[in-house]
Amino acid sequence: MEHPAIKPSRRTVLRGLGAAAVAASPILSACSSGLKGSGSSTGDTIKIGYVSPRTGAYAAFAESDAYILEQVRAFFAKGITHDGKKYDVKILDRDTGSDPQQAATIADELISQEQVDLVLVTATPDTIHPVAAKCESEGVPCVSTIEPWQAWFFGRGATPKKTFKYTFHFFDGIEHLSRVETDMWRQHDTNKKVGVLWPNDSDGNAFRDKTTGYRSQPSTKGFTFVDPGSYEPGTKDFSSIIANFKKEGVEILAGVPSPPDFATFWTQAAQQNFKPKVATISKAILFESTVASLPNNLGDGLCTASWWVPQFPFTSTLTGQTATALADDYEKSPLAKGRTWNQGLGPNHALFEVANHVLRNTNPKDREAVAAQIAKTSLDTVLGHLSWTGGGAANPVKNVATIPMVGTQWIKGSGDAFALKVVSNSLMPMVKPDAKAAEL
Amino acid sequence: MTVQTAPAAEVTALPPVHRGGRATVLGLTGTAAVLLAMAALPYLVESGVTAQLVKLCYLVALASMWNLLAGYAGMMSMGQQAFIGLGAYLLFIVNDHGVNVYAGTLVVSAVVALLAWPVSYLAFRLRGGYFAVGTWVIAEVVRLIVVRFDSLGAASGRTLSDVTADPVLRRAFTYWLALAVMAAAVLGTYAVLRSRLGLSLQAIRDDDTAAGSLGVNVTRGKRIIYITAAAGCAAAGAVICVNSLGVASPTQIFGVQYSALMVFMVIIGGIGTIEGPVVGAIAYFLLDKYFAQSGVWYLIVVGAAAIVVSLYLPRGLWGTLAHRTGFAVFPVRHTVRL
Numbered sequence: 001m002e003h004p005a006i007k008p009s010r011r012t013v014l015r016g017l018g019a020a021a022v023a024a025s026p027i028l029s030a031c032s033s034g035l036k037g038s039g040s041s042t043g044d045t046i047k048i049g050y051v052s053p054r055t056g057a058y059a060a061f062a063e064s065d066a067y068i069l070e071q072v073r074a075f076f077a078k079g080i081t082h083d084g085k086k087y088d089v090k091i092l093d094r095d096t097g098s099d100p101q102q103a104a105t106i107a108d109e110l111i112s113q114e115q116v117d118l119v120l121v122t123a124t125p126d127t128i129h130p131v132a133a134k135c136e137s138e139g140v141p142c143v144s145t146i147e148p149w150q151a152w153f154f155g156r157g158a159t160p161k162k163t164f165k166y167t168f169h170f171f172d173g174i175e176h177l178s179r180v181e182t183d184m185w186r187q188h189d190t191n192k193k194v195g196v197l198w199p200n201d202s203d204g205n206a207f208r209d210k211t212t213g214y215r216s217q218p219s220t221k222g223f224t225f226v227d228p229g230s231y232e233p234g235t236k237d238f239s240s241i242i243a244n245f246k247k248e249g250v251e252i253l254a255g256v257p258s259p260p261d262f263a264t265f266w267t268q269a270a271q272q273n274f275k276p277k278v279a280t281i282s283k284a285i286l287f288e289s290t291v292a293s294l295p296n297n298l299g300d301g302l303c304t305a306s307w308w309v310p311q312f313p314f315t316s317t318l319t320g321q322t323a324t325a326l327a328d329d330y331e332k333s334p335l336a337k338g339r340t341w342n343q344g345l346g347p348n349h350a351l352f353e354v355a356n357h358v359l360r361n362t363n364p365k366d367r368e369a370v371a372a373q374i375a376k377t378s379l380d381t382v383l384g385h386l387s388w389t390g391g392g393a394a395n396p397v398k399n400v401a402t403i404p405m406v407g408t409q410w411i412k413g414s415g416d417a418f419a420l421k422v423v424s425n426s427l428m429p430m431v432k433p434d435a436k437a438a439e440l
Numbered sequence: 441m442t443v444q445t446a447p448a449a450e451v452t453a454l455p456p457v458h459r460g461g462r463a464t465v466l467g468l469t470g471t472a473a474v475l476l477a478m479a480a481l482p483y484l485v486e487s488g489v490t491a492q493l494v495k496l497c498y499l500v501a502l503a504s505m506w507n508l509l510a511g512y513a514g515m516m517s518m519g520q521q522a523f524i525g526l527g528a529y530l531l532f533i534v535n536d537h538g539v540n541v542y543a544g545t546l547v548v549s550a551v552v553a554l555l556a557w558p559v560s561y562l563a564f565r566l567r568g569g570y571f572a573v574g575t576w577v578i579a580e581v582v583r584l585i586v587v588r589f590d591s592l593g594a595a596s597g598r599t600l601s602d603v604t605a606d607p608v609l610r611r612a613f614t615y616w617l618a619l620a621v622m623a624a625a626v627l628g629t630y631a632v633l634r635s636r637l638g639l640s641l642q643a644i645r646d647d648d649t650a651a652g653s654l655g656v657n658v659t660r661g662k663r664i665i666y667i668t669a670a671a672g673c674a675a676a677g678a679v680i681c682v683n684s685l686g687v688a689s690p691t692q693i694f695g696v697q698y699s700a701l702m703v704f705m706v707i708i709g710g711i712g713t714i715e716g717p718v719v720g721a722i723a724y725f726l727l728d729k730y731f732a733q734s735g736v737w738y739l740i741v742v743g744a745a746a747i748v749v750s751l752y753l754p755r756g757l758w759g760t761l762a763h764r765t766g767f768a769v770f771p772v773r774h775t776v777r778l
Contacts, residue, residue: 034483035612055735095733099697100597100688101680102732105495108683112611113488126689127595133599133685138607200587200594202689208733232584233691 004059006134007101045088046080046364048355049110051121051131052348056098060287061146061344067335068345069093072352074325075318080359087364092116107134116276117364120351122146123344126200129156132167139371141370142167143354145347149400151206155280163398166367168374170345170354170401174306175393176427178217179406180305181280183224183426184407185252187437188278192223195264196244197274199254200230203283207256214254226250233258240264242274253279259290265296277439279303280407287342291418292411300412301440303423305405308346308383311422313430317353323382342418350383377398384428404428445673459634459774475623477689482612483774490615494683496725497618498676499705501625503717505672506702508629511712512641513665514648516568517700519575522559522582523670525694526552526706527677529586530686535600542617545678549671556670560663583694597693597730599686614682621675626770632668634771637661704742707747710756714770719758 049278050069069091076089092114096103103126104269110116111134119142121131130142133156135142141170146169152169166188185194196214198204207214208230215225226248228241242265245253253276257265263282280303287290291299310327321329326349327341354377362373375398387394394402407424411433423437481490502520509515527548534544559578566574589594589671604610630639640661643651652658677693687693701724709720727745731738753760762768 035608036482036486038485095735097732097738101684103688104684105492108491109488112486114489128691129597129599129686130684130688136687137603137605139612151596155593157599157601180680200595202594205594205596334599 004331021058026410043328044086045090046359046361047114047116047117048089048091049107049114049116049119050091050093050351051096051103051106051110051119051127052093052099053123053127054095056096058336060342062095062290063287063339063342064330064336064348064350065346067333068142068336068348068352070320071349075352075356080356080364082360082362082364087359091121091151092164095125098124100130103127104130104134106396107131109407111135111138111140112167116140117367118143118355118370120355122348122351125151125155128152128169130424132156132164136164136167137358139166139367141350141358141374142369143358143374144169145171146344147171148177148203148206149348149402150212151202153307153397153400154212155202155206155435156163158397158399160397161320164241165282166371168371168388168399170350170383170388170403172305172403172405173396174212174214175219176402177282177305178214178410179219179427180218180405180407180424181254181282181303183424184303184409184437185278185364187424188252188439190251191249192252192254192275192334193226193248193250194223194254195226195228195242195248195250197257197262197281198230199233199261201233201258203256219294220255223252228279231261233261235261238268239272241265242269242272245276246272248276250274251277254281256282259284263290263294267295268300270296275440280305280320285410288340288410288418288420292416297412299410299418301409301438303407303409303437306408306420306422307403307405308406309406309420309422309431311339311406311431311434312346312382312384312428314380314384314394316349317379318349320354348385350381354379354386355382358433377401383440406431407437411435411438453713455776457774457776459771463768463771464646467771469662470629470769474722475619475737478619482615487608487611492729493609494615494679495728496721497615497622498679498683499701499721499725500622500718501672501676502702503667503705503709503721504625504629504714505676506699507706507711507714507717508632508665508672509579509669510703511706511716512633512638513662514645515662515666516572517575517666517669518572518696519563519579520669520673520702521694521696521698522575522579523552523556523673524677524698525579525586526555526582527674527689528693529592529683529690530674531678532592532598532600532687533683536604538602541600541603541678541682542613545617545675545682546620548678549675552674553667553671557663560666560669563666564659564662576699579694579696581602583690586659586694593687593690595690597687597689600681603682603685613691614679617682618679621672621679624675625672626714626718628668628672630770630772633714633770637664638772639758641665655755663750704746706756707746708756710759712761713756713762713768714772715762715768716756716758720756723757 054062080087094106119135121128121144123146125147128147132142147173150173172207198208228244285302285304310324315322330341332338355377358373362369376389384403388401404427406422406428408420409423410418411421413419421434425431425433509517530548531544534547563575591719640656643656644658648658705720705724706717710716731741
């Protein structure tokens, strides 16, 4: 038999547990305080991380990276001076291979091993979102570009009330696309019936959204939309969509298909005799190489809204080159390997213009100060005027600076080359149109 | 009548059968020491190092799970990404209901195990190459269902709503979570293979018809392994999700590249051994670390490594070593000493 006196009462057990908890809490806090952080880098070298998809599916966006990096490394070779203190600048460029998982790993490495002071990231949600998420949570300032701002801002869970502290973005949005595209539609005499290709992916769903998407934009008033429903990216048979467009008598085609999907659709449309009068396609026909690869010169006459063309009357704050000179010098450079300019050149160059401006105007080693500095930046770049302050159309939400667009059309020139002609300047009257829009 | 006297019964002593013996003790002690040392790393080194090791941990876990499937139960699955993706996506749901992501990982792998049970009835109707394609199709179907939910970010991916805010603590917790998942995957495999089930699995691997005729319940054994591997891959998926603070794109997390990666690691390290996947994961991790920035050359190096190993070391790095020396950290074979 157990002696009752030895049996611990509930009270003593509780008391004991309480004492243990009291004793444990300093141990616990000691445990967490013993953890090693990454620490902010100190010293005289500013490190800038540059993350881009140099290989893989999105490689075209970063085609001009080698040239841009050579330019900016030469520019930053003399260092940056702030408050009488001179800093060396080191640019660490990383390739994501177009893989979001790799992008997250790279962000980890840049932030916790290299202890970068600023991260620049470019091209598509798959590259930008994992990197920006890391930067926001680790408190490292980050500037990004080449992704519609709605996808960047709302797609990452922000609201006008709940904004980001460390991550900033500059690019166009759905409102610019719809203004420019509808302007190109109005240049033709049509029945105002618009067939749309909105796939089931992040862009397609953002465009289809009833309240913030394409159809909610005031500029689309007066047009009738024929939406055949979302298709899966990678679809190989568009017959039913084409038949639907033909039945409804669609004369205008628009959408955000991926390049391979559009190639399939457009080839089948030609075979099945679907001929709209005007086609404004985003995303799929940004690059000359994709347009030229469409069979039977089907790329001739396709329209797209462009965020940067050499015709822009802007100048780089780093090199003093005009947009035209930047494109020309790129094409002449051996690093271009004989390729023509592309739309990635402008925004990717502008990323470094923003970096230079921000790091010069605040203590570059203070991450909070750098983030605060981006939030009040207003700068004229080779891409145009960027402003993260002042609100209005140019700064619709706290972390976003928008850029306008021009309407452009691919016209077959001599040989196999296609040239991008400016045909609509409704948002940028300072850009002179090259030609009148031609019917397909 | 002569009384026949039985000849003095000669004691026919069976030669001793042993299974590791001292090696078991040494192996487990060594493993425990390595795991303890790894667990202490957040106090010893800067978080940059542990951040890199998170990737190694989930690679080891994934490779071990595929090895369990293909190396022991003879199931060449090309669709484990279904469970990796489900693990990541269920973590959103669990996390939205207020469970922290670390405990959530455990919940998620239990739920995925439950889901994998009915799926196994579907997958097991197919064999060999058809099984591989079938599992891949199942993964695609799961992705197509998941992207129908707007609350899960539809086709755009989404971010975790509630993770530890303090970056230093979060990194340490993420690392410990990854380490725990890796330890569970490797030691779990070891425990399964030393059990009665392990013996029947090895028989199934060598010839499932023969194993069945000897009284091994082939389908039951395979089903248990299929469900276990699903749970393990889900845990790895949850780690991937926590590590990148969400899923950037459903196409990536449900991508077949995860299966290719698992096959690569297991083949390089040595299929059908417990240590092989660990060695293979380390080999891939190092290749990735030092060549990932070399553009297409990276893919060429990885491809060349796979070709060289499968041509000249068909047993894989560890398999070859173990075959030549008889050395094993996790001995599961019975050996007869004559």
